[in-house]
Every structure is written in structure tokens, then in C-alpha cells.
Amino acid sequence: MFLFKWIIWLPVLLLFILQGCWDRIEVEDRILVLGMAIDTVPDEQEEGERKYSVTIQVIEPSTLVGGVATQASKEPIWNVTTTSESVREALKQFQTRIYRIPYYEHLKVIVIGEDLAREGIEEALIPLLRHSEIRLKTKVMIAEGRGRNVLQIKPMLEPVSAIYISRLSEEARFSARFPDIDLGMLSHMFHAKSNMLIPRVRAAHREAKLAGGAIMKKGKWIGWMGEAEVAFHHWVVGEIRGGEIVVECPEGDEGHIAYEVDIAKSIIKPMVNSENISFRIKVETEGVLMENTCKNLETLDAKSIEKMEALLRDHLKQGITRTIKKVQTEYKTDIFEFAETLSKREPKVWKKVEKRWIDLFPTVPVEVDVKVLIRRVGATT
Structure with missing residues (x-):
């Protein structure tokens, strides 16, 4: 009998409980x-x-x-x-x-x-x-x-x-x-x-x-x-997700080489010596040689591959260094996460320089080290 009453009254109770969304919008x-x-x-x-x-x-x-x-x-x-x-x-x-x-x-x-x-x-x-x-x-x-x-x-x-x-x-x-x-x-x-x-x-x-x-x-x-400067910024902060690098052939040669990035990583390391602060940026990348139109560089020759890796390495190192220097001198604004890196790795040093970082950043020395490895070879011409 008790169960029978519940069966009768349950639908009535549900009418009061399940009334839908009062503030719904169709x-x-x-x-x-x-x-x-x-x-x-x-x-x-x-x-x-x-x-x-x-x-x-x-x-x-x-x-x-x-x-x-x-x-x-x-x-x-x-x-x-x-x-x-x-x-x-x-x-x-x-x-x-x-x-x-x-x-x-x-x-x-x-x-x-x-x-x-x-x-x-x-x-x-x-x-x-x-x-x-x-x-x-x-x-x-x-x-x-x-x-x-x-x-x-x-x-x-x-x-x-x-x-x-x-x-x-x-x-x-x-x-x-x-x-x-x-x-x-x-x-x-x-x-x-x-x-x-x-x-x-x-x-x-x-x-x-x-x-x-x-x-x-x-x-x-x-x-x-500029777009090239943003790309170099990404190399510093480790936000490269791919893309292609095109550099000209060595002096005296015509054409270019195209390198597609497969793997890229970077490490920013603060260097503290007494009260002197500097940074070392280590960039490493592996990728594919997609195109080579240089007449004096053979795509399948080991020594030519080393020369092409050197060309790419110099291109990245010079571009990164130039971009950092421009931001330091013209904008005096740390967009490279140097302050964040220093605060995490050298917290005691950061506490001392935190209030002066705006003045210190434009003059902080930065060393860039780049390693490029051509892992595979794609199209040749």
C-alpha cells in the first residue's frame, strides 16, 4: 500500500521539482x-x-x-x-x-x-x-x-x-x-x-x-x-613550432638553401658573477634540408652539409643577437623572459635587482650559442 501511494504521488512531486530553466533563452x-x-x-x-x-x-x-x-x-x-x-x-x-x-x-x-x-x-x-x-x-x-x-x-x-x-x-x-x-x-x-x-x-x-x-x-x-624579429624572439623563448629558414649561399655562389625545422629548443641561463649579471642562450635545432640551389655545395656531401649547417647557425646567431640588441637599445623592455628566468634560478640575486631591473636590462650582456643539425635531406635541384 505504501509503495502504491508513492507511485501515485511521485509524478506530482516531479512537476514541482523539475520545472526546467527559469532563465533560459531560446x-x-x-x-x-x-x-x-x-x-x-x-x-x-x-x-x-x-x-x-x-x-x-x-x-x-x-x-x-x-x-x-x-x-x-x-x-x-x-x-x-x-x-x-x-x-x-x-x-x-x-x-x-x-x-x-x-x-x-x-x-x-x-x-x-x-x-x-x-x-x-x-x-x-x-x-x-x-x-x-x-x-x-x-x-x-x-x-x-x-x-x-x-x-x-x-x-x-x-x-x-x-x-x-x-x-x-x-x-x-x-x-x-x-x-x-x-x-x-x-x-x-x-x-x-x-x-x-x-x-x-x-x-x-x-x-x-x-x-x-x-x-x-x-x-x-x-x-x-617585424615578422623576422618575432621569429628570432620565438627562438629565444622556445616558442618555435616549425617553419622554414632560407639563407643565401656562401659569398661567390648564387642561390639559397631552405631548411625546415623539425625540432627546436632553447635554454636561457643566467650567469651571476659577484654583482655582474649576464645571460647565455643555448639554441638547438634539428630539421630537413628541403632545397639547395648553391652550385658549390653538394647536397649529399658530408663537408657541404657541415658548411650549410654553419650558414644556418650564423644566420640564427646573428639574427637573435641583433633582435635582442635592438629591443635593449630602442625599447628597453624585457620581452625575452630574462627577469622570470633570473627570479626562478637565482631568487636571492633577483630580490636585490628587482626594483632596478628596468635600468639594468638594456645593458645586460647576452651570449648566444646555436647548434644546427641537418638530420635528413629532402628535394634537391
Whole structure:
């Protein structure tokens, strides 16, 4: 009898307990946000104040089939811009501009305008780091000029520019020509108060180019690094994920050799002698000789292989040394993790020099040691 009563009353109890999500939002009431650009509004700013221009790229999925626009009368994307004194308030204002609720969980990329980068990016990005829908893996880039212009490009093969830029970042990251930075990394750097290198993006009418990086000191832009310099930076900090090195033949010979990186690693070692601090960087790489057009170097000859390894070694050593020296003299900003390495390996020394590191870094001697091994031979000409 007792069991029979439970069987009768259980469905009634479940009606009160399982009532679904009280704050649910139907899919039809949402619109996907795939890209975001944040710029300043300099003409409307008063002294000591900052006003943001925030652009989001929203997509209408029903107009796309297999990534191709299907309705000529309806654009698949819409770039919506609003201005506000805070990024958080700007995101709220979009709900008064769009007839559906913006959904940020599919956000692919955040592009920051150059003017905002010069003034500082931390204040603008904190609301995004705290946003419950925005993933920490969202890519972040610094635009040359206005960030909004990057979202407005019309790529040839991809109707949604935010997806195009995101895929460009994923597919080109192995070239080592630009840093790979997302919101989570920036959050860590903000808390550690460390300097950073953020990828640079350039916009044209039909394409975007990811190349080089923006040097950020205390969250503010202080200069650009070229794509070759970014690659040498990656060799120092151990972030080479592949790519190819092309060097010219020895003097008196025409042509070039192309070397594809298979394995790369680096070690930064602080050298402390009394009160003198220096660093030794050891770089090792193994790879494949993909091409050799030098007339005086035989691809299958052991001595010629040694000469090609020497050419590659000199190229890397000179490039790394030149890049470090340029950053020390022109930007005086440690983006090579020297301070972090010193604090971990020599904590007592670091405590003594921590407050003076900004002044010490530009004059710290750096020794570079490179070892290159051609493990295999590919195509020959």
C-alpha cells in the first residue's frame, strides 16, 4: 500500500521539482557574435577621459549553408558599432541595437585598435575576462590603424571575416612570424605585470595579414616588431613550432638553401658573477634540408652539409643577437623572459635587482650559442 501511494504521488512531486530553466533563452532569440573590435573615440574624449568604440560582428546562420551565403537579399554578417565610456556598458547597449540577444560563446577574435593600444589595453579587456560567455581561448590581436577596419574586410573564400582571421591565425602559427596570444595569456600577463608581444594584423579590402607583433610595456604599445624579429624572439623563448629558414649561399655562389625545422629548443641561463649579471642562450635545432640551389655545395656531401649547417647557425646567431640588441637599445623592455628566468634560478640575486631591473636590462650582456643539425635531406635541384 505504501509503495502504491508513492507511485501515485511521485509524478506530482516531479512537476514541482523539475520545472526546467527559469532563465533560459531560446536559440531563436539569440544571435551569434564571432568577432569584436575595440577602438578609442579621440574626437569626443575630454582630457583625462576615455571613450570606447566597440564593434561586434554578428552572424545570421540561416543565410549560410556550408559557409556560403545563400540569400542574395540578406547579408550573412552585420558589423554593429556603439560607443560608451566603458566596454561593459557598450556590450549592454548592443541589446538596444539588435533585435536579438548577442551570444558571445562563439567569439573567435578580438581586434584592438592601434590608438587604444597606445593608451593601454588592460582596462578595456578586464570586462571581457569577467564575461561569463567569452572563452579565455579567444584570440587577441593589435591592428595597424582602426580595429574596426579589420572586421570590415571582405575575404574572397570566406564570407565571415572573423572566421577568416581566426583560421588564418590557426593555419599560419607554424610560420613563427607572429606571436600566438589569447585572452587567458593576457590575463596571466596582467596579473604578473609582465611585458608582452601581441600579434599585429593589417587589413586590406580583400585580405588580412598577420605578421609581426606589438611590443607592450605595462599594457601599453611602445613599438612594432617585424615578422623576422618575432621569429628570432620565438627562438629565444622556445616558442618555435616549425617553419622554414632560407639563407643565401656562401659569398661567390648564387642561390639559397631552405631548411625546415623539425625540432627546436632553447635554454636561457643566467650567469651571476659577484654583482655582474649576464645571460647565455643555448639554441638547438634539428630539421630537413628541403632545397639547395648553391652550385658549390653538394647536397649529399658530408663537408657541404657541415658548411650549410654553419650558414644556418650564423644566420640564427646573428639574427637573435641583433633582435635582442635592438629591443635593449630602442625599447628597453624585457620581452625575452630574462627577469622570470633570473627570479626562478637565482631568487636571492633577483630580490636585490628587482626594483632596478628596468635600468639594468638594456645593458645586460647576452651570449648566444646555436647548434644546427641537418638530420635528413629532402628535394634537391
